[in-house]
Amino acid sequence: MIAVLFLLLLLGAAVFAAASGGQAVPVVEILALIGVFLVFFGAGVYVAAVLGLLGMLVGLAFSDRPWWLFAGQTLWSPSSNFVLVAVPLFLLMGEILLRAGLSDRLYKALNLWLERLPGGLLHTNIAACAVFSAISGSSVATAATMGSVALPWFSGTRYSQRMVLGSLAAGGALGNLIPPGITFIIYGLITETSVGALYIAALIPSVLVTGLFVAVILAHGLWHPMAKAPPVPLREKLRGLADLGPTMALIVLVLGSIYGGLATPTEAAALGVVGAAGFAALDGKLSWRMLHAAAEATARNTALLGLILFGAYLLNYILTGIGVPQAMAEMIGGLPLPPWAIMAAILMLYFALGTFMEGFSMIITTVPVVFPIVVALGYDPIWFGVMVTMLVEIAQISPPDGTVMYVLQGMRRPPGPIGDVFTGVMPFLAAYLLAVALMLVWPGIALWLPSLMN
DSSP: OHHHHHHHHHHHHHHHHHHTTSOOOOHHHHHHHHHHHHHHHHTTOOHHHHHHHHHHHHHHHHOSSOTHHHHHHHHHHHHTOTGGGHHHHHHHHHHHHHHTTHHHHHHHHHHHHHTTSTTTHHHHHHHHHHHHHHHHOOHHHHHHHHHHHHGGGGTTSSSOHHHHHHHHHHHHGGGTTSSSOHHHHHHHHHHTOOHHHHHHHTHHHHHHHHHHHHHHHHHHHHHSOOOOOOOOOHHHHHHHGGGGHHHHHHHHHHHHHHHTTSOOHHHHHHHHHHHHHHHHHHTTOOOHHHHHHHHHHHHHHHHHHHHHHHHHHHHHHHHHHTTHHHHHHHHHHTSSSOHHHHHHHHHHHHHHHHTTSOHHHHHHHHHHHHHHHHHHTTOOHHHHHHHHHHHHHHHHTSTTSOHHHHHHHHHOSSOOOHHHHHHHHHHHHHHHHHHHHHHHHOTHHHHHHHHHHO
């Protein structure tokens, strides 16, 4: 339903662009492209292929020149972006932590304290993802790393596979919201907003979203009770806290270097890789074979993300060229409604776009147009940056194009239908939307901490 909503918005924006003097966009051709989109996704074609092929078809239908003349230049931009270099570095750090057993130790240490709560291991999924997000900066890296650690724990158990996958997807979606999220950097560069202020503003919303995810699991645990795990002595719990040491040290190394102004997020990611390798060496797990396996897995996951990113950039370039995102923003900004209603419509626009577009591309194509409208309405740029980041995270777990969900789907052993992930993430998606609604009603949730810094 959400995808159909986006497509209807796309159709309306195309007609609006034509009516306002832009390039004419035939309604029949738009409807044909909508049909192709639905057929491809319904047939289970890979997301990257759908986005790329749809971009080619839009280019052939509406562009004045062949799409292959500008495809290379379009794809070069994301592949050479220095900020995006942090993504494979954070992925590599996660792979080293995984193969060195450090992320597994993190999961075990948290499990000692959380397993007896209603919902059991599902709480550990959320907590481990939240802690790991503070050193990853990437939703994909968080989901890939913690998914590799957590999924074997549920093999042969009575836990609902849908809730297991949903909790891991929701936990992975915290990767960009909890500092040092990469999305804040891109937003800050586009709008000239302080990235440090954005990181501070994101702290309370991060706690809010994490708490709502925990509440979802508690409700599920109480509604579907399971036998509790045997009690763990306090001494063993305290001893297990030592396993959190390496992760806490990496958090200080990565976030400390950023907050202290000593390194950019990309450089901090490189420091994190060095730190992870150092802890692996201290544990006697560092070897050429392990580094080779970590690099190979990083390359595979980076290629997966890169193909989706390239397809999205190609499609977004075409859509931007014919003025569709800009027309959608102008349609909303021109509505005869009070500021809060227009802001709610803008947020709905981002939610709809997120079901179809890759998050980074969504920000790049729409924020330059929407941001002046938001400022003119009297809303704080820092607050809007947190809201946009939350909506990008929602896009990561929104069917049918949620990147995090497809990452987890590819890690399932044995494989299963993608519908399990879609169904399992829905309660957490509703909780995330509730957090966005609370932020809209009470902007102080994001703005209180930055106000104390002034």
